[in-house]
Amino acid sequence: MIILKSPQEIDRMRAASRVVAEILEELREMVKPGVSTLELNRHAEQALRARKAQPAFKGYHGYPAVLCTSVNEEVVHGIPSPRRVLREGDIIGLDFGAVCDGYFGDAAVTVGVGGITPEAERLIQATEEALYLAIAKAVPGNRLSDVSLAVQYHVEACGYSVVREFVGHGIGRSLHEPPQVPNFGTFGHGVQLVPGMVLAIEPMVNAGGPEVEILSDGWTAVTRDRSLSAHFEHSVAITEDGPVILTCR
Ligand code: MF3
Ligand code: CO
Secondary structure, eight states: OOOOOOHHHHHHHHHHHHHHHHHHHHHHHHOOTTOBHHHHHHHHHHHHHHTTOEESSTTGGGOOSSEEEEETTEEEOOOOOTTOBOOTTOEEEEEEEEEETTEEEEEEEEEESSSOOHHHHHHHHHHHHHHHHHHHTOSTTSBHHHHHHHHHHHHHHTTOEEOSSOOEEEOSSSSSEEEEEOSOOOTTOSOBOOTTOEEEEOOEEESSOSOEEEOTTSSOEEETTOOOEEEOBEEEEEETTEEEEOSOO
16 A cells, blocks of 8 residues: 655655755765775764664664765665775765654765766766656656656666666555555556655666576675676655655755
């Protein structure tokens, strides 16, 4: 059952989403050669505390951190570590969630560490473009597959592949609510979108093949061919006036 949100609830959801956007921006500025992924997590934790917000990920199915830091061939759910020190040329996915007043916000960006290769730059750009193309389809009357196919079409036209094992999701008083929001689909499928739905749309894009595997830490998803992977995410409300990105400042 998809839980629809009233305009008042969507306003309340902005609070958590804004916290997520603000902290992601701070983290993005911290990303430099020599910084460890644990330092990023620590900053995120302090920044949440300063805003009297709660982490959305810590403790979720036992996840041990407030932030996911996924470097290079890591697709999603990389666990921050003092041993993972960023190097020039890396790319890092920062996936972050917060809870304010019982409502969740969830967003992700992928950024380069110092100078990166043109190939890495293109992958990041294509993934972000896919997210915005998908958001543009998040309008009343469209189907969920219009959102999913917007991602898949753009990603595959760029010569990349979409990850199938992980999907976007509804979001509200829980981090994950129905419906699932895949990054691939079949035309004319899925529920019709109506005002009040709030979706976390999150393309995960591999430079090589679509297959992923999970490392022995039980969390970190990596590309099976160890090609680079990028991830962007916004929490988006569907309204009469079109899509509203909640995870912005
Ligand atoms: N953005 C991811 C998601 O929506 C982050 C979840 S990480 C977890 O699933 F640790 F909370 F699982
Ligand atoms: Co998400």
